[in-house]
Amino acid sequence: MDYQGYPEDQAILKVREITMRFGGLEALNNLSLAISPHQIVSIIGPNGAGKTTLLNAITGVFSPDSGEILFRARPISRLKPFQIASLGINRTFQQAQLFANMTVLENVMVGRHPRTKTGFLEGMLHLPNERREEKEIKEKAASLLDFFGLLPKAGWMAAHISIAEQKRLEISRAMAGEPALLLLDEPVAGLNIRETEEIGDLIVKLREKGQTIILVEHNMHLVMGISDWVIVLHHGSKISEGRPEEMQKDRRVVEAYLGK
Amino acid sequence: MGRNNKIYLLIYASIIFLLPALLRNNYQLMVLNVAALNIMVVIGLNLLMGYAGQISLGHAAFFGLGAYLSAIFTATYGFPTWPTMILAMAITGLVAYIIGIPTLKLEGHYLVMATLGFNVIVYIVMIQLDEVTGGPSGFAGIPRLAIGSLVFDSDRKIYYLLGAGSLGVLLVSLNLIHSRVGRAMAALSHNEIAAKCAGIDTEMYKVKIFVISAVWASLAGSLYAHYITFISPGTFSFFYSIQVVTMVLVGGIGSLWGSLFGAVLLTLLPEVLHAVKEYNVLIYGLILMLVLLFFPQGLIPGIMEAFGKGKMFNHSEVLKKGA
Numbered sequence: 001m002d003y004q005g006y007p008e009d010q011a012i013l014k015v016r017e018i019t020m021r022f023g024g025l026e027a028l029n030n031l032s033l034a035i036s037p038h039q040i041v042s043i044i045g046p047n048g049a050g051k052t053t054l055l056n057a058i059t060g061v062f063s064p065d066s067g068e069i070l071f072r073a074r075p076i077s078r079l080k081p082f083q084i085a086s087l088g089i090n091r092t093f094q095q096a097q098l099f100a101n102m103t104v105l106e107n108v109m110v111g112r113h114p115r116t117k118t119g120f121l122e123g124m125l126h127l128p129n130e131r132r133e134e135k136e137i138k139e140k141a142a143s144l145l146d147f148f149g150l151l152p153k154a155g156w157m158a159a160h161i162s163i164a165e166q167k168r169l170e171i172s173r174a175m176a177g178e179p180a181l182l183l184l185d186e187p188v189a190g191l192n193i194r195e196t197e198e199i200g201d202l203i204v205k206l207r208e209k210g211q212t213i214i215l216v217e218h219n220m221h222l223v224m225g226i227s228d229w230v231i232v233l234h235h236g237s238k239i240s241e242g243r244p245e246e247m248q249k250d251r252r253v254v255e256a257y258l259g260k
Numbered sequence: 261m262g263r264n265n266k267i268y269l270l271i272y273a274s275i276i277f278l279l280p281a282l283l284r285n286n287y288q289l290m291v292l293n294v295a296a297l298n299i300m301v302v303i304g305l306n307l308l309m310g311y312a313g314q315i316s317l318g319h320a321a322f323f324g325l326g327a328y329l330s331a332i333f334t335a336t337y338g339f340p341t342w343p344t345m346i347l348a349m350a351i352t353g354l355v356a357y358i359i360g361i362p363t364l365k366l367e368g369h370y371l372v373m374a375t376l377g378f379n380v381i382v383y384i385v386m387i388q389l390d391e392v393t394g395g396p397s398g399f400a401g402i403p404r405l406a407i408g409s410l411v412f413d414s415d416r417k418i419y420y421l422l423g424a425g426s427l428g429v430l431l432v433s434l435n436l437i438h439s440r441v442g443r444a445m446a447a448l449s450h451n452e453i454a455a456k457c458a459g460i461d462t463e464m465y466k467v468k469i470f471v472i473s474a475v476w477a478s479l480a481g482s483l484y485a486h487y488i489t490f491i492s493p494g495t496f497s498f499f500y501s502i503q504v505v506t507m508v509l510v511g512g513i514g515s516l517w518g519s520l521f522g523a524v525l526l527t528l529l530p531e532v533l534h535a536v537k538e539y540n541v542l543i544y545g546l547i548l549m550l551v552l553l554f555f556p557q558g559l560i561p562g563i564m565e566a567f568g569k570g571k572m573f574n575h576s577e578v579l580k581k582g583a
Contacts, residue, residue, distance in 0.1 A: 059457055080461075085456070097453060097457075099455075101446065110447045110455070113440065113443075113458055118439055120441050120468055120472065123442060124432045134440065174458075
């Protein structure tokens with residue numbers, strides 16, 4: 001398939017001319033991009049290129065100073081993070097942000113939050129519909145843990161599992177929200193080759209199920225190995241995009257990384 | 261809520277039921293009744309401190325609102341007691357909602373200051389609005405509670421009612437923290453940004469927890485008013501707010517069983533220390549200090565850890581069943 005000239009109206013996510021300043025620093029500078037569905041789209045660039053800032057803008061952690069973000073044709077750049085998550089965008093963080101005081105299973109159960117609805121009163125009274133939903137939440141969470149190879153660790157406190165397991169747990173928690181768009185912020189940072197491969201395989205498996213994924217990653221081996229499309233940022237702007245093998249040869253990309 | 265909690269609840273219920281047989285006089289029953297009321301307030305406060313990461317220094321005011329609303333509506337206007345109790349809870353909850361909306365949207369501990377101020381205001385109103393509240397001399401002649409022909413007019417009769425009340429508050433609160441909502445509460449208190457990105461409306465959750473917390477205090481206040489039949493502003497001063505915060509800390513933030521323990525311990529302790537006469541305040545302070553020094557996370561979590569039941573591992577029921 002050729003995604004060059006991909007029609008913008010088929011994109012699941014459109015970022016239109018967003019700019020974001022922190023003091024005098026322009027973290028994102030008039031950035032536009034479109035993400036097509038059912039793909040692994042990697043966003044790469046040197047440190048400080050604005051990759052994490054972009055993820056924070058998409059998920060509503062920061063709102064952009066100008067510009068617009070459309071998710072399934074709906075503007076989301078003024079929504080709060082919980083609203084964006086409920087619409088179907090879930091993420092992981094560069095440094096795993098787990099609920100360390102909960103078990104592995106409970107972490108994933110929290111991830112089901114936007115797809116479930118038991119309220120305070122039903123919870124307090126432990127009504128039958130609450131029990132039913134609770135059972136369903138547990139089953140869904142357990143099956144996700146199974147998929148991510150964490151079922152044997154289900155009862156462990158999240159703080160006590162290895163870094164690689166924490167990274168996988170964070171992806172399972174994000175997947176528990178049944179996102180239409182999954183954002184992964186450096187999912188293999190700090191992992192060894194074998195652990196990196198495991199996570200790479202899992203990401204590919206998710207894509208095979210039709211999951212749309214935005215991957216921010218510094219590990220070029222992983223990016224070039226699994227991405228369908230690569231977008232390159234530099235100083236808060238997009239300098240190039242294309243298929244992985246094209247990006248490896250792209251003069252602007254090489255210059256951005258190595259300098260002229 | 262897990263099998264262990266159900267067993268503990270059963271044990272607690274049997275203790276409530278059997279304890280009066282061991283007691284020699286009504287005074288001891290009265291102390292236990294006060295402890296049961298404190299349990300309700302402290303459990304509510306612990307939901308707020310342990311699950312919203314916020315502190316209220318105004319729970320005496322919510323306790324007082326429950327007491328005065330029940331007193332005024334039933335004694336002055338002749339409202340029926342039980343429905344008025346629910347009305348008082350609703351009004352107190354609404355007041356908490358109005359305080360919570362602006363303060364809990366801000367990051368940081370603005371709720372402490374807002375509730376502290378609120379407590380002082382409520383206290384002043386209780387004293388100054390004397391045509392309605394009876395002013396500093398108090399409000400007398402509050403009707404007793406009754407179910408049909410059973411009137412709760414003795415320490416012993418009301419003991420079972422308050423015991424059941426504290427059990428009910430504990431049960432419902434345990435249900436809550438073991439539900440989807442409780443998980444979301446625990447999540448937001450531990451890592452707010454991750455909770456938000458997991459789709460949890462953290463601001464609204466904090467407000468709702470605060471409202472529930474105030475409603476439990478109001479319930480305790482109404483029960484107190486109908487039990488003692490006389491209330492005066494002194495009971496609802498800021499010092500009581502501090503006392504219940506201390507009970508949460510001693511029992512353990514986030515542990516509802518700890519709250520039960522903390523409330524009972526700190527209600528009974530001064531009574532026990534009457535034996536040492538003038539040294540009682542000194543020893544009370546010393547015990548508090550030692551507890552917080554050696555169990556900074558509270559007695560119940562601290563003791564659990566000491567017995568190796570720390571939270572390293574926690575088998576979930578679903579996985580035992582192999583689901």
